[in-house]
Amino acid sequence: MLKVENLKVQYGMIEAIKGISFEVGDGEIVTLIGANGAGKTTTMHAISGLVKPASGSITLDGKELTRTAPHKIVEMGLAQVPEGRRVFAQQTVEENLALGAYTRKDKDAVARDLEEVYTLFPRLKERSAQTAGTLSGGEQQMLAMGRALMAKPSIVLMDEPSMGLSPLLVSEIFRIIEEINEKGTTVLLVEQNAKRALAIADRAYVLETGVITLAGTGEELANDERVRKAYLGG
Amino acid sequence: MEFLSYLINGLGLGSVYAIIALGYTMVYGIAKMLNFAHGDVIMIGAYVAFFALTNFGLPLIPAVLLSVIVCTVLGVTIERLAYKPLRQASSLSVLITAIGVSYFLQNGAQLLWSSATKVFPAVISNGSLNIGSLQISYLTLITICVCILVMAALTLFINRTSTGRAMRACSEDKGAAALMGINVNFIISVTFAIGSGLAAIASVLLCSTYPSVFPTLGAMPGIKAFTAAVFGGIGSIPGAFLGGLLLGVIEILAKAYISTQLSDAIVFAVLIVVLLIKPTGLLGRKLSEKV
Ligand SMILES: Nc1ncnc2c1ncn2[C@@H]1O[C@H](COP(=O)(O)OP(=O)(O)OP(=O)(O)O)[C@@H](O)[C@H]1O
Numbered sequence A: 001m002l003k004v005e006n007l008k009v010q011y012g013m014i015e016a017i018k019g020i021s022f023e024v025g026d027g028e029i030v031t032l033i034g035a036n037g038a039g040k041t042t043t044m045h046a047i048s049g050l051v052k053p054a055s056g057s058i059t060l061d062g063k064e065l066t067r068t069a070p071h072k073i074v075e076m077g078l079a080q081v082p083e084g085r086r087v088f089a090q091q092t093v094e095e096n097l098a099l100g101a102y103t104r105k106d107k108d109a110v111a112r113d114l115e116e117v118y119t120l121f122p123r124l125k126e127r128s129a130q131t132a133g134t135l136s137g138g139e140q141q142m143l144a145m146g147r148a149l150m151a152k153p154s155i156v157l158m159d160e161p162s163m164g165l166s167p168l169l170v171s172e173i174f175r176i177i178e179e180i181n182e183k184g185t186t187v188l189l190v191e192q193n194a195k196r197a198l199a200i201a202d203r204a205y206v207l208e209t210g211v212i213t214l215a216g217t218g219e220e221l222a223n224d225e226r227v228r229k230a231y232l233g234g
Numbered sequence B: 001m002e003f004l005s006y007l008i009n010g011l012g013l014g015s016v017y018a019i020i021a022l023g024y025t026m027v028y029g030i031a032k033m034l035n036f037a038h039g040d041v042i043m044i045g046a047y048v049a050f051f052a053l054t055n056f057g058l059p060l061i062p063a064v065l066l067s068v069i070v071c072t073v074l075g076v077t078i079e080r081l082a083y084k085p086l087r088q089a090s091s092l093s094v095l096i097t098a099i100g101v102s103y104f105l106q107n108g109a110q111l112l113w114s115s116a117t118k119v120f121p122a123v124i125s126n127g128s129l130n131i132g133s134l135q136i137s138y139l140t141l142i143t144i145c146v147c148i149l150v151m152a153a154l155t156l157f158i159n160r161t162s163t164g165r166a167m168r169a170c171s172e173d174k175g176a177a178a179l180m181g182i183n184v185n186f187i188i189s190v191t192f193a194i195g196s197g198l199a200a201i202a203s204v205l206l207c208s209t210y211p212s213v214f215p216t217l218g219a220m221p222g223i224k225a226f227t228a229a230v231f232g233g234i235g236s237i238p239g240a241f242l243g244g245l246l247l248g249v250i251e252i253l254a255k256a257y258i259s260t261q262l263s264d265a266i267v268f269a270v271l272i273v274v275l276l277i278k279p280t281g282l283l284g285r286k287l288s289e290k291v
């Protein structure tokens, strides 16, 4: 279980996250929705150790992450699909996937997981020798997701995986997120596409300028008047 | 025949530049900084090899190994103590720190070993290979071979090993690399270790050609190799190789056919022209665009 308590993050004088608490239970899909600049990415970065929180605690199965180096956090079973994909443009698809499994020593299991990722994303298999920079946006997103799965995480964080994709691809991405979850991986999903995110989420939180203002099940929030007004277009 | 012999000598000198340039280019590619103290690591390497050969009476290979070990440790230590605390600082602060480290090493060497020039022993055979009227010294041949070996080994390492792949990942995006579970600080240390170890090898080749050891010996080859790295495209490993070789050849040909005094000016003039035409250097690519 991932537990965030009283998390505060500052960039210089600006407090981007003002003391938020939430949790993600094993096997759940939890989504964090919020407008531009609400602090979603900052929260994700804090969990993965890319930014140091000013205060508060983040624990994964009881172990404190705020004092842990980012690469150790990956070893503990937490992977992230970062905002904007951030694939390694000059390396091939296959090399990107191998980098996802960087911390793993079990070669046979890695080879099996590579096949599994290729089954989940057949397009990646076709393009395995191509450099990632030449992939389309949708393919890059699939690569970023596949790469995170190669770490064999118990929980995966996804930061706006549907950003900039065509409606058809968005549906495909959300279907895959559900499939990943059904196979046993916990998902913390950040989205601006609140409608789709709430539809697949077990639970959801609304983040507004660094504060969590609402929490509930995906269904509750999807039917909440304030959420409908602010995030679902009426 | 004369031209051919100048060309080969140029490749020999260029090989030394190329090996040094690899240190600049790898550190730039991964740590995104100009390590101005790199030339002074060569100087330390030269002193270590000198003492190993003369005072300790070690044979060539163990002396080179000792120099490589000392320089590797020195390079990693410099990075840890001087540059690592500045990871978040502006590149100007890092540059000034690197210049400071450079002075520290030069003055330290002067304090320890005085500024008097020491004569590096002729440990690499000074014979030569004669093909018709063409005469190539064994030293030049060995230098070129070492450069090719270094280049091949490094290319294999970067392209085929998991650590090499991690280095390439760090050069593209350190944040994303960390999200893969890569220990970015460790990769930066490895980069400094390789660059500094290569500097030690270069120092022995350099001092076998120009056998004087003194505290500022690294400055000029350092600047030339840095130029070579920029020339080839800083951050690019084949670029450092190509840039180093071309620079050596241009320098020797300029010395032979134009003017000994002007040769350095000509080298830099060529650099400026290349950068005007192709600002990223011969083999450099534009920084990858962020989505
Ligand atoms: N590196 C940084 N330095 C200073 N301020 C930052 C930095 N990164 C983010 N911020 C600020 O912190 C706040 C939260 O940003 P964050 O990127 O977490 O928002 P977000 O919810 O992910 O937005 P989006 O939906 O646009 O991705 C914003 O006001 C932003 O300007």
Ligand SMILES: [Mg+2]
Pocket: A040, A041, A042, A083, A159
């Ligand atoms: Mg964001």
